[in-house]
Amino acid sequence: MKIQKAYTATDVHVAGEAFRIIKDAPLSYYPSLQQLDEQFPHVYADEIKLLLNEPRGFAGLNGCLIVPPFSREADAAVVFFTHEGTVPFQYGGAIAVITALLECGHLSQKKSNEYKLETVSGVISVRAVVEKDEVISVELVSNPCTIIQMNIPYKDTNYSLVQADQLYAIFKKSDVPFELQMEDLSEVQKWGQEVNTALDSNQSIKGVVLLDDLLLPNGRIKTVTFRKDNFIVRSPGFGTAAACYASLLFNGEFTMKQPFENESIFNSFITVQLANQSEDGYQFAFTSRGFITGMQTYVLDQEDPLAAGFLLK
Numbered sequence: 001m002k003i004q005k006a007y008t009a010t011d012v013h014v015a016g017e018a019f020r021i022i023k024d025a026p027l028s029y030y031p032s033l034q035q036l037d038e039q040f041p042h043v044y045a046d047e048i049k050l051l052l053n054e055p056r057g058f059a060g061l062n063g064c065l066i067v068p069p070f071s072r073e074a075d076a077a078v079v080f081f082t083h084e085g086t087v088p089f090q091y092g093g094a095i096a097v098i099t100a101l102l103e104c105g106h107l108s109q110k111k112s113n114e115y116k117l118e119t120v121s122g123v124i125s126v127r128a129v130v131e132k133d134e135v136i137s138v139e140l141v142s143n144p145c146t147i148i149q150m151n152i153p154y155k156d157t158n159y160s161l162v163q164a165d166q167l168y169a170i171f172k173k174s175d176v177p178f179e180l181q182m183e184d185l186s187e188v189q190k191w192g193q194e195v196n197t198a199l200d201s202n203q204s205i206k207g208v209v210l211l212d213d214l215l216l217p218n219g220r221i222k223t224v225t226f227r228k229d230n231f232i233v234r235s236p237g238f239g240t241a242a243a244c245y246a247s248l249l250f251n252g253e254f255t256m257k258q259p260f261e262n263e264s265i266f267n268s269f270i271t272v273q274l275a276n277q278s279e280d281g282y283q284f285a286f287t288s289r290g291f292i293t294g295m296q297t298y299v300l301d302q303e304d305p306l307a308a309g310f311l312l313k
Helices: 033-043 045-052 091-103 182-198 238-250
Strands: 003-014 017-022 062-067 076-082 085-087 114-119 122-131 134-141 146-154 157-163 167-172 205-212 220-227 260-263 269-278 281-288 290-301
Touching (some): 003 091, 017 045, 033 062, 033 085, 062 091, 076 091, 091 114, 091 122, 091 134, 091 281, 091 290, 182 205, 182 220, 205 238, 238 281
Parallel strands (some): 017 062, 167 205, 220 260
Antiparallel strands (some): 003 290, 062 076, 122 134, 146 157, 205 220
16 A cells, blocks of 8 residues: 555544544645635645545535634634535534544643634634543534524425524424434435425525424424435534524524523434524524544555545435
8 A cells, every 4th residue: 555645633523413623734824714714625625535525434524624823812723624615613513623622632721611713704712611631511602693584485384594603494393294203214304305405496595404392391402404415414403403492582482591402313412502682683502512433544545546535425
């Protein structure tokens, strides 16, 4: 084997969603994080394919590139990316990054538990609680979520449009004949594909959500989120949670005086609490944690016929 490229990565999952974190990408100088973000899909195209595509990755894998901060107030700078290119921000990615930095010793623990990550969307604050060198919880606050439109007709039901980290179309589970559980996964997937196809003309919609609020009186909702490519988001969804709770609050269906949970179809969850309500919308505090699943070196053999990888969805 003749190694052409090699990258060491730390894999972390946050409530089931997987992130691959790299710190040793090719050395290049950029005067700002914005310029790095703009050039990343072109300059690092090979790295995206190598690290995220199969056979080393899979369709639901997210990437995080950590670089030294450009801002003096930040502890580290991060570029978030997927198979399609960079994304402005990922709540789960921020939790994964701060977990990896602290548990791997790349960032010193602070007594305040307060850390700052520089992203293309700005410097964001996270609170990470560490016990015995393990990050046991991470909290961060969302940007304001706004209600775009409620009760939009669709066949025999209706849906709502809510702008959180992206624009979500939210449907109620009470209008479908199946449950949000692994045993009904094939029906869940079929429903998501049909709705995505029906809403395909609205390119601004980035996620379709099926919301089960039956257990809302017990402080919990259950959701499934479909991306535009019909892939199911592997976590309960941070933006999903904000969008769903914002729509429920807007409808006056409950008051959020204590923390609530958003549960996934495979029973992972994140904790959500209302942080602020103003004319700009609803802001929520998320609490979750990351778990390191592996530290590996990924290599590219120059004779490998699948150098660009592939994706099965």
